[in-house]
Amino acid sequence: xxxxxxxxxxxxxxxxxxxxxxxxxxxxxxxxxxxxxxxxxxxxxxxxxxxxxxxxxxxxxxxxxxxxxxxxxxxxxxxxxxxxxxxxxxxxxxxxxxxxxxxxxxxxxxxxxxxxxxxxxxxxxxxxxxxxxxxxxxxxxxxxxxxxxxxxxxxxxxxxxxxxxxxxxxxxxxxxxxxxxxxxxxxxxxxxxxxxxxxxxxxxxxxxxxxxxxxxxxxxxxxxxxxxxxxxxxxxxxxxxxxxxxxxxxxxxxxxxxxxxxxxxxxxxxxxxxxxxxxxxxxxxxxxxxxxxxxxxxxxxxxxxxxxxxxxxxxxxxxxxxxxxxxxxxxxxxxxxxxxxxxxxxxxxxxxx
Amino acid sequence: xxxxxxxxxxxxxxxxxxxxxxxxxxxxxxxxxxxxxxxxxxxxxxxxxxxxxxxxxxxxxxxxxxxxxxxxxxxxxxxxxxxxxxxxxxxxxxxxxxxxxxxxxxxxxxxxxxxxxxxxxxxxxxxxxxxxxxxxxxxxxxxxxxxxxxxxxxxxxxxxxxxxxxxxxxxxxxxxxxxxxxxxxxxxxxxxxxxxxxxxxxxxxxxxxxxxxxxxxxxxxxxxxxxxxxxxxxxxxxxxxxxxxxxxxxxxxxxxxxxxxxxxxxxxxxxxxxxxxxxxxxxxxxxxxxxxxxxxxxxxxxxxxxxxxxxxxxxxxxxxxxxxxxxxxxxxxxxxxxxxxxxxxxxxxxxxxxxxxxxxxxxxxxxxxxxxxxxxxxxxxxxxxxxxxxxxxxxxxxxxxxxxxxxxxxxxxxxxxxxxxxxxxxxxxxx
Numbered sequence: 001x002x003x004x005x006x007x008x009x010x011x012x013x014x015x016x017x018x019x020x021x022x023x024x025x026x027x028x029x030x031x032x033x034x035x036x037x038x039x040x041x042x043x044x045x046x047x048x049x050x051x052x053x054x055x056x057x058x059x060x061x062x063x064x065x066x067x068x069x070x071x072x073x074x075x076x077x078x079x080x081x082x083x084x085x086x087x088x089x090x091x092x093x094x095x096x097x098x099x100x101x102x103x104x105x106x107x108x109x110x111x112x113x114x115x116x117x118x119x120x121x122x123x124x125x126x127x128x129x130x131x132x133x134x135x136x137x138x139x140x141x142x143x144x145x146x147x148x149x150x151x152x153x154x155x156x157x158x159x160x161x162x163x164x165x166x167x168x169x170x171x172x173x174x175x176x177x178x179x180x181x182x183x184x185x186x187x188x189x190x191x192x193x194x195x196x197x198x199x200x201x202x203x204x205x206x207x208x209x210x211x212x213x214x215x216x217x218x219x220x221x222x223x224x225x226x227x228x229x230x231x232x233x234x235x236x237x238x239x240x241x242x243x244x245x246x247x248x249x250x251x252x253x254x255x256x257x258x259x260x261x262x263x264x265x266x267x268x269x270x271x272x273x274x275x276x277x278x279x280x281x282x283x284x285x286x287x288x289x290x291x292x293x294x295x296x297x298x299x300x301x302x303x304x305x306x307x308x309x310x311x312x313x314x315x316x317x318x319x320x321x322x323x324x325x326x327x328x329x330x331x332x333x334x335x336x337x338x339x340x341x342x343x344x345x346x347x348x349x350x351x352x353x
Numbered sequence: 354x355x356x357x358x359x360x361x362x363x364x365x366x367x368x369x370x371x372x373x374x375x376x377x378x379x380x381x382x383x384x385x386x387x388x389x390x391x392x393x394x395x396x397x398x399x400x401x402x403x404x405x406x407x408x409x410x411x412x413x414x415x416x417x418x419x420x421x422x423x424x425x426x427x428x429x430x431x432x433x434x435x436x437x438x439x440x441x442x443x444x445x446x447x448x449x450x451x452x453x454x455x456x457x458x459x460x461x462x463x464x465x466x467x468x469x470x471x472x473x474x475x476x477x478x479x480x481x482x483x484x485x486x487x488x489x490x491x492x493x494x495x496x497x498x499x500x501x502x503x504x505x506x507x508x509x510x511x512x513x514x515x516x517x518x519x520x521x522x523x524x525x526x527x528x529x530x531x532x533x534x535x536x537x538x539x540x541x542x543x544x545x546x547x548x549x550x551x552x553x554x555x556x557x558x559x560x561x562x563x564x565x566x567x568x569x570x571x572x573x574x575x576x577x578x579x580x581x582x583x584x585x586x587x588x589x590x591x592x593x594x595x596x597x598x599x600x601x602x603x604x605x606x607x608x609x610x611x612x613x614x615x616x617x618x619x620x621x622x623x624x625x626x627x628x629x630x631x632x633x634x635x636x637x638x639x640x641x642x643x644x645x646x647x648x649x650x651x652x653x654x655x656x657x658x659x660x661x662x663x664x665x666x667x668x669x670x671x672x673x674x675x676x677x678x679x680x681x682x683x684x685x686x687x688x689x690x691x692x693x694x695x696x697x698x699x700x701x702x703x704x705x706x707x708x709x710x711x712x713x714x715x716x717x718x719x720x721x722x723x724x725x726x727x728x729x730x731x732x733x734x735x736x737x738x739x740x741x742x743x744x745x746x747x748x749x750x751x752x753x754x755x756x757x758x759x760x761x762x763x764x765x766x767x768x769x770x771x772x773x774x775x776x777x778x779x780x781x782x783x784x
Contacts, residue, residue, distance in 0.1 A: 053552070130665065130668075130669060131669060131670060132668060132669070150670070152670045152671060152672040152673070153543075153553060153554040153555050153624070153671065153672070154553065154554075154555070154624030154670070154671045155624075155670045155671070157623070157624045158624055158669070158670060158671070172554070173554050173555070173672075174554035174555070174556075175553060175554030175555075176554065210554060213552075213554060236550070236551035237546055237547055237548070237550065237551055237557065238547055238548040238551055239551055241548050241551075242551070242552070
């Protein structure tokens with residue numbers, strides 16, 4: 001399969017790229033279009049990215065493949081391409097986040113989209129404005145795409161129904177966090193060389209985790225054996241119907257694992273009676289080098305961050321080569337660049353004009 | 354003033370009638386039911402091909418007046434009832450102020466007389482202000498026209514108070530309608546807890562939240578030798594508990610709603626807040642169990658739990674949306690289309706569940722075509738196809754998950770005390 005931007009890499013890392021010519025060149029060579037025209041069409045027709053549950057394996061592959069050259073751009077001295085010049089995107093976060101919001105923002109900026117962050121919690125919500133009115137206000141400013149995070153499941157779906165803007169779900173309640181799962185998958189593929197048929201363990205608060213759900217939907221389409229592990233009170237009902245195996249014992253779940261994705265434990269779950277104490281939680285579920293001996297020798301450890309060191313993951317492990325937690329953050333930017341590029345179709349529009 | 358309803362299929366479970374007959378109405382009462390009736394000066398209503406039934410009763414409706422007239426009022430709610438084929442509705446007391454004294458109950462009845470178009474029977478609260486602390490003055494409420502007591506909208510958390518309520522109400526044979534929900538299990542929940550709540554990432558309301566309290570009510574009713582009616586039963590476990598209790602002679606009755614008989618929790622995946630209701634839409638197994646409960650007689654009646662809401666409280670984030678479905682104008686057509694026409698239940702059973710069933714639970718003299726009874730009559734056109742269009746509802750509440758569905762079998766005439774209130778879905782001009 002031809003990789004997009006391959007020729008760009010070969011033209012010289014760090015070269016000035018503020019010319020549309022090379023983009024046109026890239027297009028002439030047909031890198032993007034050649035990958036898989038059908039899938040690309042599908043992604044273009046997809047107005048929104050709300051989750052991975054209804055996304056095909058081919059669409060995910062296209063995004064992950066497109067993220068490869070995007071990651072190269074990040075590593076350049078001059079990290080900017082004009083691909084999405086003239087496009088405008090807004091990030092609207094109804095829930096605190098630093099890395100995801102910043103990641104989307106810089107992804108847009110590397111591609112030359114005009115990127116605005118709306119700090120919602122301090123503006124309209126406090127004035128009692130309805131979500132519908134907020135969306136409309138943003139829409140009529142001319143944005144092409146909205147990235148939304150919300151503590152309530154389904155809110156991006158509601159937004160998508162009520163706006164012409166494209167909508168990317170940056171995490172909704174306990175439902176989905178598709179870009180996190182895509183960056184996890186990218187990181188796995190980068191390290192393992194494949195996504196096929198791996199044994200992936202997801203450990204922690206499965207019940208409240210949108211990261212777990214999106215990873216399950218994504219990885220299961222690549223034939224992975226997914227094992228979820230956590231206390232019974234943090235396990236969603238009928239979870240095995242999703243095609244995963246559920247465990248209460250971390251040691252058992254880790255046997256022969258290729259990848260372990262460690263979820264952040266929210267401290268407030270304890271006060272609502274879901275588990276007795278952080279001490280007991282970490283005794284049972286903290287991933288440590290010792291525990292990891294159960295897994296394969298080349299096991300890969302992921303964590304969506306921010307970490308509670310010494311609670312769900314041992315500090316030693318987090319800083320070891322087994323874990324690629326920092327690399328995940330870089331990959332997050334690359335995956336989001338790929339998604340913005342594919343969804344806003346900057347290149348094609350540019351050519352069309 | 355005479356009406357002669359000619360040539361329809363008259364279905365009157367109380368009198369075991371299911372035959373092509375005529376119904377003669379005079380001075381607001383049933384004068385005769387029989388074949389080839391004649392009355393020279395009567396207005397003739399041709400009911401050929403139609404089902405002529407005793408007026409339908411919805412014993413669980415929220416009319417919202419007083420206090421929440423922006424959601425519904427007695428004028429709009431009773432018009433919705435008439436359009437939906439109901440001649441009698443019982444309105445729940447979770448108004449502002451609560452129907453917990455004679456003054457509010459009298460106000461509701463007075464408003465119903467002036468602004469309403471169907472019979473309105475108020476339900477008083479079990480506890481003062483529905484706070485679950487002290488009993489309401491039930492004798493006074495009954496005197497003022499209340500036909501039952503309920504804290505519907507919320508449960509009576511305190512088992513001790515519920516026991517006293519059962520004992521006290523039994524002195525007047527006043528039915529207790531219990532909203533069963535153990536709030537420590539349901540708190541924060543948005544939908545049924547199960548496979549779909551796992552997929553959709555919404556906090557679940559387990560079936561146990563209902564069943565724990567159904568079990569409690571049954572035990573209390575049994576222990577005190579009194580009776581209790583369970584509102585909007587939604588789970589297989591509740592049906593099982595009620596069935597077993599009935600078999601050993603406990604005086605427990607129950608109702609189910611059309612939406613719980615038809616929809617499952619899968620539909621919540623649209624995150625359309627019109628699917629948000631309490632108790633929540635349950636699993637397929639629960640839906641099947643409710644239908645079985647109808648077939649074996651465990652379920653006494655169908656009631657809508659008509660819960661109209663203002664657009665803004667449904668057009669929003671799922672978690673922030675209000676619970677409830679506007680049900681009066683779709684209930685009969687839904688049961689016809691989804692249960693009767695596909696021959697899951699027979700038409701006599703449906704009529705029973707909408708007439709004699711609720712009348713018996715409440716102990717009111719309604720729901721029959723007995724000679725001399727009030728001429729409350731619902732006529733259904735079993736062939737009529739119509740699409741559910743909430744914007745055309747008489748109800749102020751447009752919140753229905755059935756919007757856009759085309760249903761077959763609609764009420765085509767609603768007669769209250771001998772007067773044609775609604776014809777072909779349109780309220781008569783005089784009202």
